[in-house]
Amino acid sequence: MLSALRCIVMRDLTLAMRHRSDVLTTVFFFIIVVSLFPLGVGPDAALLKEMAAGVVWVAALLASMLSLTRLFADDYNDGTLEQLMLVPQPLVLIVLGKVLAHWIISGLPLVLMSPLLGLQFGLEGDELIMLMLTLLIGTPVLSLLGAIGAALTLGLRGGGVLVSLLVLPLYIPVLIFGAGAVTASAAGMGADGHLSLMGAILLLALVLAPWASAAALRISVE
Amino acid sequence: MGKALLEIKGLECVRGDNQLFSELSFSLEGGSLLHVHGPNGSGKTTLLRAIAGLVLPENGEICWNGEATGRQEDDFNRELLYLGHHYGLKFELTGYENLKVFANLSGAEISEHEVEAALTRFGLAHCVELPVKVLSQGQKRRVALARLLLQRSKLWILDEPFVALDVAAVELLLGVIKAHVGDGGMVILTTHQEVAMDAGKLQHLHLGEKPAASMAAQR
Numbered sequence: 001m002l003s004a005l006r007c008i009v010m011r012d013l014t015l016a017m018r019h020r021s022d023v024l025t026t027v028f029f030f031i032i033v034v035s036l037f038p039l040g041v042g043p044d045a046a047l048l049k050e051m052a053a054g055v056v057w058v059a060a061l062l063a064s065m066l067s068l069t070r071l072f073a074d075d076y077n078d079g080t081l082e083q084l085m086l087v088p089q090p091l092v093l094i095v096l097g098k099v100l101a102h103w104i105i106s107g108l109p110l111v112l113m114s115p116l117l118g119l120q121f122g123l124e125g126d127e128l129i130m131l132m133l134t135l136l137i138g139t140p141v142l143s144l145l146g147a148i149g150a151a152l153t154l155g156l157r158g159g160g161v162l163v164s165l166l167v168l169p170l171y172i173p174v175l176i177f178g179a180g181a182v183t184a185s186a187a188g189m190g191a192d193g194h195l196s197l198m199g200a201i202l203l204l205a206l207v208l209a210p211w212a213s214a215a216a217l218r219i220s221v222e
Numbered sequence: 223m224g225k226a227l228l229e230i231k232g233l234e235c236v237r238g239d240n241q242l243f244s245e246l247s248f249s250l251e252g253g254s255l256l257h258v259h260g261p262n263g264s265g266k267t268t269l270l271r272a273i274a275g276l277v278l279p280e281n282g283e284i285c286w287n288g289e290a291t292g293r294q295e296d297d298f299n300r301e302l303l304y305l306g307h308h309y310g311l312k313f314e315l316t317g318y319e320n321l322k323v324f325a326n327l328s329g330a331e332i333s334e335h336e337v338e339a340a341l342t343r344f345g346l347a348h349c350v351e352l353p354v355k356v357l358s359q360g361q362k363r364r365v366a367l368a369r370l371l372l373q374r375s376k377l378w379i380l381d382e383p384f385v386a387l388d389v390a391a392v393e394l395l396l397g398v399i400k401a402h403v404g405d406g407g408m409v410i411l412t413t414h415q416e417v418a419m420d421a422g423k424l425q426h427l428h429l430g431e432k433p434a435a436s437m438a439a440q441r
Contacts, residue, residue: 007326011312011319018314018353079308082276087327088300222277 008097052121053182107139233282264430
Protein backbone atom coordinates (compact mmCIF):
# COMPACT_ATOMS: atom_id res chain seq x y z
CA MET A 1 0.00 0.00 0.00
CA LEU A 2 2.65 2.49 1.06
CA SER A 3 4.91 1.58 -1.82
CA ALA A 4 2.04 2.20 -4.23
CA LEU A 5 1.41 5.59 -2.61
CA ARG A 6 5.09 6.46 -2.88
CA CYS A 7 5.15 5.30 -6.48
CA ILE A 8 2.30 7.65 -7.44
CA VAL A 9 3.81 10.60 -5.56
CA MET A 10 7.22 10.05 -7.14
CA ARG A 11 5.66 9.72 -10.59
CA ASP A 12 3.81 13.01 -10.28
CA LEU A 13 6.84 14.77 -8.81
CA THR A 14 9.02 13.49 -11.67
CA LEU A 15 6.45 14.76 -14.16
CA ALA A 16 6.37 18.14 -12.42
CA MET A 17 10.16 18.34 -12.53
CA ARG A 18 10.05 17.82 -16.31
CA HIS A 19 7.46 20.62 -16.55
CA ARG A 20 9.09 23.06 -14.21
CA SER A 21 7.33 26.08 -15.70
CA ASP A 22 3.98 24.80 -14.37
CA VAL A 23 5.31 24.78 -10.83
CA LEU A 24 6.91 28.18 -11.14
CA THR A 25 3.75 29.81 -12.55
CA THR A 26 1.84 28.98 -9.38
CA VAL A 27 4.54 30.39 -7.10
CA PHE A 28 5.06 33.54 -9.14
CA PHE A 29 1.32 34.11 -9.40
CA PHE A 30 1.16 33.95 -5.60
CA ILE A 31 4.08 36.36 -5.20
CA ILE A 32 2.73 38.84 -7.74
CA VAL A 33 -0.84 38.90 -6.41
CA VAL A 34 0.37 39.48 -2.86
CA SER A 35 2.82 42.16 -3.99
CA LEU A 36 0.14 44.07 -5.90
CA PHE A 37 -1.78 44.96 -2.76
CA PRO A 38 0.79 47.24 -1.10
CA LEU A 39 1.14 49.01 -4.45
CA GLY A 40 -2.59 49.45 -4.83
CA VAL A 41 -3.49 50.32 -1.25
CA GLY A 42 -0.59 52.66 -0.61
CA PRO A 43 2.13 52.69 2.04
CA ASP A 44 -0.09 52.84 5.12
CA ALA A 45 1.80 50.54 7.49
CA ALA A 46 -1.04 49.99 9.95
CA LEU A 47 -3.58 49.20 7.25
CA LEU A 48 -1.22 46.84 5.43
CA LYS A 49 -0.42 44.98 8.59
CA GLU A 50 -4.08 44.56 9.33
CA MET A 51 -4.93 43.11 5.95
CA ALA A 52 -1.76 41.03 5.55
CA ALA A 53 -3.17 37.67 6.58
CA GLY A 54 -6.30 38.04 4.47
CA VAL A 55 -4.36 39.04 1.38
CA VAL A 56 -1.83 36.24 1.65
CA TRP A 57 -4.58 33.71 2.27
CA VAL A 58 -6.77 34.83 -0.63
CA ALA A 59 -3.73 34.79 -2.92
CA ALA A 60 -2.96 31.27 -1.73
CA LEU A 61 -6.51 30.15 -2.56
CA LEU A 62 -6.28 31.62 -6.05
CA ALA A 63 -2.81 30.21 -6.67
CA SER A 64 -3.86 26.73 -5.67
CA MET A 65 -6.84 27.00 -8.05
CA LEU A 66 -4.46 27.61 -10.94
CA SER A 67 -2.97 24.15 -10.97
CA LEU A 68 -6.12 22.30 -9.91
CA THR A 69 -7.53 21.78 -13.38
CA ARG A 70 -4.41 19.87 -14.37
CA LEU A 71 -4.57 17.56 -11.34
CA PHE A 72 -6.44 14.84 -13.23
CA ALA A 73 -6.92 16.36 -16.70
CA ASP A 74 -3.47 15.44 -18.07
CA ASP A 75 -3.84 11.83 -16.97
CA TYR A 76 -7.38 11.74 -18.32
CA ASN A 77 -6.35 12.98 -21.74
CA ASP A 78 -3.51 10.54 -22.34
CA GLY A 79 -5.39 7.53 -20.96
CA THR A 80 -3.15 6.97 -17.95
CA LEU A 81 -6.02 7.80 -15.60
CA GLU A 82 -8.08 4.84 -16.78
CA GLN A 83 -5.00 2.65 -16.47
CA LEU A 84 -4.48 3.89 -12.92
CA MET A 85 -8.09 2.98 -12.19
CA LEU A 86 -7.43 -0.58 -13.34
CA VAL A 87 -4.35 -1.32 -11.26
CA PRO A 88 -4.98 -3.61 -8.31
CA GLN A 89 -4.75 -0.78 -5.80
CA PRO A 90 -7.60 1.15 -4.19
CA LEU A 91 -8.46 4.21 -6.27
CA VAL A 92 -8.66 6.21 -3.04
CA LEU A 93 -4.97 5.52 -2.47
CA ILE A 94 -4.08 6.71 -5.96
CA VAL A 95 -6.14 9.87 -5.51
CA LEU A 96 -4.43 10.48 -2.17
CA GLY A 97 -1.02 10.07 -3.80
CA LYS A 98 -1.89 12.53 -6.55
CA VAL A 99 -3.26 15.05 -4.04
CA LEU A 100 -0.14 14.70 -1.90
CA ALA A 101 2.06 15.33 -4.93
CA HIS A 102 -0.12 18.29 -5.89
CA TRP A 103 0.36 19.77 -2.44
CA ILE A 104 4.14 19.29 -2.54
CA ILE A 105 4.24 20.97 -5.95
CA SER A 106 1.81 23.83 -5.47
CA GLY A 107 1.08 24.15 -1.73
CA LEU A 108 4.41 23.69 -0.02
CA PRO A 109 6.18 26.42 -2.06
CA LEU A 110 3.49 28.88 -0.93
CA VAL A 111 4.10 27.94 2.71
CA LEU A 112 7.83 28.47 2.27
CA MET A 113 7.40 31.81 0.47
CA SER A 114 4.85 33.21 2.91
CA PRO A 115 7.24 34.66 5.57
CA LEU A 116 9.01 36.65 2.88
CA LEU A 117 5.72 38.06 1.65
CA GLY A 118 4.55 38.71 5.20
CA LEU A 119 7.56 40.96 5.66
CA GLN A 120 6.26 43.17 2.85
CA PHE A 121 3.22 43.86 5.01
CA GLY A 122 5.22 44.55 8.15
CA LEU A 123 4.40 41.31 9.95
CA GLU A 124 6.92 40.34 12.57
CA GLY A 125 8.28 37.33 14.43
CA ASP A 126 5.36 35.42 15.89
CA GLU A 127 2.91 36.65 13.26
CA LEU A 128 5.13 35.36 10.47
CA ILE A 129 5.42 32.00 12.17
CA MET A 130 1.67 31.92 12.68
CA LEU A 131 1.06 32.80 9.02
CA MET A 132 3.34 29.97 7.95
CA LEU A 133 1.73 27.55 10.38
CA THR A 134 -1.81 28.29 9.20
CA LEU A 135 -0.74 27.86 5.59
CA LEU A 136 1.00 24.62 6.48
CA ILE A 137 -2.23 23.23 7.93
CA GLY A 138 -4.50 24.95 5.40
CA THR A 139 -2.90 24.33 2.01
CA PRO A 140 -3.33 20.52 2.18
CA VAL A 141 -7.04 21.17 2.72
CA LEU A 142 -7.06 23.29 -0.44
CA SER A 143 -5.53 20.43 -2.44
CA LEU A 144 -7.87 17.84 -0.93
CA LEU A 145 -11.08 19.83 -1.50
CA GLY A 146 -9.85 20.99 -4.89
CA ALA A 147 -9.41 17.39 -5.98
CA ILE A 148 -13.15 16.83 -5.63
CA GLY A 149 -13.88 19.78 -7.92
CA ALA A 150 -11.19 18.74 -10.39
CA ALA A 151 -12.58 15.20 -10.53
CA LEU A 152 -16.16 16.38 -10.98
CA THR A 153 -15.34 18.73 -13.86
CA LEU A 154 -13.04 16.32 -15.66
CA GLY A 155 -13.59 16.27 -19.40
CA LEU A 156 -16.00 19.20 -19.35
CA ARG A 157 -15.58 22.20 -21.61
CA GLY A 158 -14.62 25.28 -19.62
CA GLY A 159 -13.89 23.06 -16.65
CA GLY A 160 -11.35 25.55 -15.33
CA VAL A 161 -13.88 28.26 -14.51
CA LEU A 162 -16.36 25.72 -13.22
CA VAL A 163 -13.77 24.34 -10.82
CA SER A 164 -13.32 27.79 -9.29
CA LEU A 165 -17.05 28.23 -8.83
CA LEU A 166 -17.38 24.81 -7.24
CA VAL A 167 -14.35 24.87 -5.03
CA LEU A 168 -13.86 28.45 -3.87
CA PRO A 169 -16.99 28.42 -1.65
CA LEU A 170 -15.70 25.24 -0.03
CA TYR A 171 -12.47 27.06 0.82
CA ILE A 172 -14.29 29.66 2.95
CA PRO A 173 -13.95 27.92 6.35
CA VAL A 174 -10.21 27.43 5.89
CA LEU A 175 -9.86 31.06 4.82
CA ILE A 176 -11.77 32.36 7.84
CA PHE A 177 -9.85 30.35 10.40
CA GLY A 178 -6.49 30.71 8.63
CA ALA A 179 -6.61 34.48 8.33
CA GLY A 180 -8.36 34.71 11.70
CA ALA A 181 -5.55 32.87 13.47
CA VAL A 182 -2.95 35.34 12.23
CA THR A 183 -5.11 38.35 13.15
CA ALA A 184 -5.83 36.91 16.58
CA SER A 185 -2.18 36.25 17.28
CA ALA A 186 -1.28 39.77 16.07
CA ALA A 187 -3.88 41.19 18.48
CA GLY A 188 -2.24 39.28 21.30
CA MET A 189 -5.03 36.74 21.69
CA GLY A 190 -4.39 33.04 21.53
CA ALA A 191 -4.84 31.37 18.16
CA ASP A 192 -5.15 27.87 19.59
CA GLY A 193 -8.87 27.69 18.89
CA HIS A 194 -8.39 28.63 15.24
CA LEU A 195 -5.56 26.17 14.81
CA SER A 196 -7.51 23.32 16.41
CA LEU A 197 -10.44 23.97 14.11
CA MET A 198 -8.13 24.05 11.08
CA GLY A 199 -6.60 20.78 12.21
CA ALA A 200 -10.09 19.31 12.48
CA ILE A 201 -10.95 20.51 8.98
CA LEU A 202 -7.73 18.98 7.66
CA LEU A 203 -8.48 15.60 9.24
CA LEU A 204 -12.03 15.65 7.99
CA ALA A 205 -10.90 16.53 4.47
CA LEU A 206 -8.17 13.88 4.60
CA VAL A 207 -10.71 11.20 5.44
CA LEU A 208 -13.58 12.25 3.18
CA ALA A 209 -12.13 14.08 0.16
CA PRO A 210 -10.20 11.16 -1.41
CA TRP A 211 -13.35 9.02 -1.33
CA ALA A 212 -15.46 11.75 -2.88
CA SER A 213 -12.83 12.40 -5.56
CA ALA A 214 -12.50 8.71 -6.37
CA ALA A 215 -16.28 8.39 -6.77
CA ALA A 216 -16.34 11.48 -8.99
CA LEU A 217 -13.49 10.12 -11.11
CA ARG A 218 -15.35 6.86 -11.76
CA ILE A 219 -18.29 8.86 -13.09
CA SER A 220 -16.13 11.19 -15.18
CA VAL A 221 -14.07 8.46 -16.84
CA GLU A 222 -17.17 6.62 -17.94
CA MET B 223 -13.86 -28.31 -21.63
CA GLY B 224 -12.29 -26.27 -18.87
CA LYS B 225 -14.19 -24.13 -16.41
CA ALA B 226 -15.31 -20.79 -17.76
CA LEU B 227 -13.37 -18.07 -15.94
CA LEU B 228 -15.11 -15.10 -17.47
CA GLU B 229 -18.85 -15.11 -17.85
CA ILE B 230 -20.97 -12.37 -19.38
CA LYS B 231 -24.65 -12.70 -18.61
CA GLY B 232 -27.36 -10.68 -20.35
CA LEU B 233 -25.16 -7.62 -20.83
CA GLU B 234 -26.77 -4.44 -22.11
CA CYS B 235 -24.90 -1.22 -22.78
CA VAL B 236 -26.31 2.16 -23.70
CA ARG B 237 -24.39 5.16 -24.98
CA GLY B 238 -26.42 8.34 -24.82
CA ASP B 239 -29.87 7.26 -26.03
CA ASN B 240 -28.41 4.65 -28.28
CA GLN B 241 -28.69 1.02 -27.26
CA LEU B 242 -25.51 -0.65 -28.44
CA PHE B 243 -26.32 -4.22 -27.56
CA SER B 244 -28.53 -6.12 -25.18
CA GLU B 245 -28.92 -9.67 -23.90
CA LEU B 246 -25.30 -10.35 -24.75
CA SER B 247 -24.07 -13.50 -23.09
CA PHE B 248 -20.95 -15.52 -23.57
CA SER B 249 -18.28 -17.20 -21.53
CA LEU B 250 -14.58 -17.61 -21.92
CA GLU B 251 -12.31 -20.23 -20.47
CA GLY B 252 -8.57 -20.36 -20.04
CA GLY B 253 -6.60 -20.75 -23.26
CA SER B 254 -9.08 -19.04 -25.54
CA LEU B 255 -9.10 -15.96 -27.70
CA LEU B 256 -12.21 -13.91 -28.40
CA HIS B 257 -12.21 -11.78 -31.51
CA VAL B 258 -14.94 -9.12 -31.36
CA HIS B 259 -16.14 -8.03 -34.81
CA GLY B 260 -18.45 -5.25 -35.81
CA PRO B 261 -18.68 -2.03 -37.81
CA ASN B 262 -17.77 1.36 -36.33
CA GLY B 263 -20.15 2.38 -33.60
CA SER B 264 -21.38 -1.13 -32.92
CA GLY B 265 -20.15 -1.02 -29.34
CA LYS B 266 -16.91 -3.00 -29.49
CA THR B 267 -14.95 -0.52 -27.39
CA THR B 268 -17.86 -0.09 -24.97
CA LEU B 269 -18.06 -3.87 -24.54
CA LEU B 270 -14.34 -4.10 -23.79
CA ARG B 271 -14.49 -1.15 -21.39
CA ALA B 272 -17.53 -2.65 -19.68
CA ILE B 273 -15.69 -5.94 -19.13
CA ALA B 274 -12.68 -4.01 -17.78
CA GLY B 275 -15.01 -2.19 -15.40
CA LEU B 276 -14.54 1.29 -16.86
CA VAL B 277 -18.12 1.52 -18.10
CA LEU B 278 -21.06 0.57 -15.96
CA PRO B 279 -23.40 -1.64 -18.01
CA GLU B 280 -27.08 -0.78 -18.08
CA ASN B 281 -28.04 -4.36 -17.33
CA GLY B 282 -26.40 -7.71 -16.90
CA GLU B 283 -23.51 -9.16 -15.03
CA ILE B 284 -19.83 -9.77 -15.63
CA CYS B 285 -18.41 -12.57 -13.53
CA TRP B 286 -14.83 -13.58 -12.99
CA ASN B 287 -14.29 -16.92 -11.29
CA GLY B 288 -18.00 -17.06 -10.58
CA GLU B 289 -18.16 -13.72 -8.76
CA ALA B 290 -19.30 -10.37 -10.09
CA THR B 291 -16.25 -8.25 -11.02
CA GLY B 292 -17.63 -5.14 -9.36
CA ARG B 293 -17.48 -6.83 -5.98
CA GLN B 294 -13.90 -8.11 -6.18
CA GLU B 295 -12.17 -5.14 -7.70
CA ASP B 296 -8.56 -5.76 -6.73
CA ASP B 297 -8.64 -9.50 -7.33
CA PHE B 298 -10.07 -9.02 -10.78
CA ASN B 299 -7.81 -6.08 -11.60
CA ARG B 300 -4.78 -8.17 -10.71
CA GLU B 301 -5.79 -10.62 -13.44
CA LEU B 302 -6.67 -7.95 -15.98
CA LEU B 303 -4.66 -5.96 -18.46
CA TYR B 304 -6.63 -3.52 -20.59
CA LEU B 305 -4.99 -1.59 -23.42
CA GLY B 306 -7.31 0.86 -25.10
CA HIS B 307 -7.11 3.44 -27.88
CA HIS B 308 -4.98 5.68 -25.72
CA TYR B 309 -1.46 4.53 -25.09
CA GLY B 310 -1.85 5.11 -21.36
CA LEU B 311 1.71 6.44 -21.24
CA LYS B 312 3.09 9.67 -19.83
CA PHE B 313 4.88 11.29 -22.73
CA GLU B 314 7.35 13.13 -20.49
CA LEU B 315 8.57 9.90 -18.90
CA THR B 316 10.83 7.42 -20.61
CA GLY B 317 9.49 4.07 -21.73
CA TYR B 318 11.36 2.48 -18.86
CA GLU B 319 9.84 4.84 -16.26
CA ASN B 320 6.36 4.33 -17.67
CA LEU B 321 6.62 0.58 -17.42
CA LYS B 322 8.18 0.75 -13.99
CA VAL B 323 5.24 2.75 -12.59
CA PHE B 324 2.72 0.18 -13.76
CA ALA B 325 4.96 -2.68 -12.67
CA ASN B 326 5.16 -1.21 -9.16
CA LEU B 327 1.44 -0.55 -8.99
CA SER B 328 0.57 -4.02 -10.22
CA GLY B 329 2.04 -5.28 -6.98
CA ALA B 330 4.23 -7.87 -8.66
CA GLU B 331 7.96 -8.00 -7.99
CA ILE B 332 9.42 -6.93 -11.31
CA SER B 333 13.13 -6.27 -11.64
CA GLU B 334 14.74 -3.58 -13.75
CA HIS B 335 16.21 -6.31 -15.87
CA GLU B 336 12.76 -7.65 -16.72
CA VAL B 337 11.53 -4.20 -17.75
CA GLU B 338 14.50 -3.77 -20.06
CA ALA B 339 14.03 -7.27 -21.44
CA ALA B 340 10.37 -6.51 -22.25
CA LEU B 341 11.32 -3.31 -24.08
CA THR B 342 14.10 -5.14 -25.93
CA ARG B 343 11.69 -7.85 -27.01
CA PHE B 344 9.55 -5.17 -28.61
CA GLY B 345 12.56 -3.75 -30.39
CA LEU B 346 13.00 -0.69 -28.20
CA ALA B 347 16.40 -1.46 -26.68
CA HIS B 348 17.87 1.78 -28.08
CA CYS B 349 15.13 4.04 -26.72
CA VAL B 350 14.91 2.88 -23.12
CA GLU B 351 16.18 6.25 -21.92
CA LEU B 352 14.21 8.45 -24.34
CA PRO B 353 11.03 10.24 -23.29
CA VAL B 354 8.04 8.62 -24.94
CA LYS B 355 7.07 11.89 -26.66
CA VAL B 356 9.99 11.65 -29.09
CA LEU B 357 9.04 8.14 -30.19
CA SER B 358 6.96 7.43 -33.28
CA GLN B 359 3.32 6.29 -33.05
CA GLY B 360 4.31 2.69 -33.63
CA GLN B 361 7.06 2.85 -31.05
CA LYS B 362 4.68 4.35 -28.49
CA ARG B 363 2.29 1.48 -29.15
CA ARG B 364 5.16 -0.95 -28.65
CA VAL B 365 6.00 0.59 -25.27
CA ALA B 366 2.37 0.18 -24.21
CA LEU B 367 2.34 -3.41 -25.46
CA ALA B 368 5.52 -4.22 -23.56
CA ARG B 369 3.33 -4.23 -20.45
CA LEU B 370 1.85 -7.49 -21.72
CA LEU B 371 5.16 -9.19 -21.05
CA LEU B 372 5.63 -7.69 -17.60
CA GLN B 373 2.37 -8.06 -15.79
CA ARG B 374 1.38 -11.62 -15.33
CA SER B 375 -2.29 -10.96 -15.95
CA LYS B 376 -4.51 -13.77 -17.06
CA LEU B 377 -7.01 -11.76 -19.07
CA TRP B 378 -5.83 -9.37 -21.77
CA ILE B 379 -8.32 -6.94 -23.25
CA LEU B 380 -6.83 -5.32 -26.33
CA ASP B 381 -8.70 -2.65 -28.25
CA GLU B 382 -7.21 -2.33 -31.74
CA PRO B 383 -3.73 -3.43 -30.64
CA PHE B 384 -2.38 -3.66 -34.19
CA VAL B 385 -2.92 -0.01 -35.10
CA ALA B 386 0.28 1.79 -36.13
CA LEU B 387 2.39 -1.36 -35.87
CA ASP B 388 4.64 -2.42 -38.74
CA VAL B 389 4.58 -5.92 -40.21
CA ALA B 390 7.34 -7.21 -37.96
CA ALA B 391 5.66 -5.85 -34.84
CA VAL B 392 2.31 -7.35 -35.84
CA GLU B 393 4.03 -10.73 -36.17
CA LEU B 394 5.69 -10.24 -32.82
CA LEU B 395 2.45 -9.30 -31.10
CA LEU B 396 0.66 -12.28 -32.64
CA GLY B 397 3.43 -14.48 -31.29
CA VAL B 398 3.07 -12.97 -27.82
CA ILE B 399 -0.71 -13.45 -27.92
CA LYS B 400 -0.32 -17.05 -29.08
CA ALA B 401 2.15 -17.81 -26.30
CA HIS B 402 -0.20 -16.26 -23.73
CA VAL B 403 -3.19 -18.24 -24.94
CA GLY B 404 -1.02 -21.34 -25.10
CA ASP B 405 -0.16 -20.84 -21.43
CA GLY B 406 -3.83 -20.89 -20.52
CA GLY B 407 -4.32 -17.12 -20.67
CA MET B 408 -7.28 -15.38 -22.22
CA VAL B 409 -7.38 -12.61 -24.80
CA ILE B 410 -10.28 -10.46 -25.95
CA LEU B 411 -9.44 -8.20 -28.85
CA THR B 412 -10.87 -6.12 -31.64
CA THR B 413 -9.16 -5.27 -34.86
CA HIS B 414 -10.13 -4.12 -38.30
CA GLN B 415 -6.89 -5.35 -39.75
CA GLU B 416 -6.55 -8.66 -41.50
CA VAL B 417 -4.37 -10.70 -39.22
CA ALA B 418 -4.11 -14.44 -39.17
CA MET B 419 -5.12 -15.55 -35.72
CA ASP B 420 -5.11 -19.20 -34.89
CA ALA B 421 -4.37 -19.43 -31.22
CA GLY B 422 -5.97 -21.82 -28.76
CA LYS B 423 -9.73 -21.88 -28.87
CA LEU B 424 -10.68 -19.05 -31.19
CA GLN B 425 -14.14 -17.55 -30.73
CA HIS B 426 -15.83 -14.84 -32.74
CA LEU B 427 -18.40 -12.36 -31.54
CA HIS B 428 -20.23 -10.16 -34.00
CA LEU B 429 -21.74 -6.96 -32.72
CA GLY B 430 -24.10 -4.67 -34.56
CA GLU B 431 -26.23 -7.44 -36.04
CA LYS B 432 -29.59 -8.89 -35.14
CA PRO B 433 -29.59 -10.23 -31.57
CA ALA B 434 -30.26 -13.78 -32.75
CA ALA B 435 -27.04 -13.76 -34.74
CA SER B 436 -24.97 -11.92 -32.17
CA MET B 437 -23.17 -15.04 -31.08
CA ALA B 438 -21.64 -16.64 -34.11
CA ALA B 439 -20.64 -20.24 -34.33
CA GLN B 440 -17.42 -21.21 -32.68
CA ARG B 441 -14.69 -22.74 -34.62
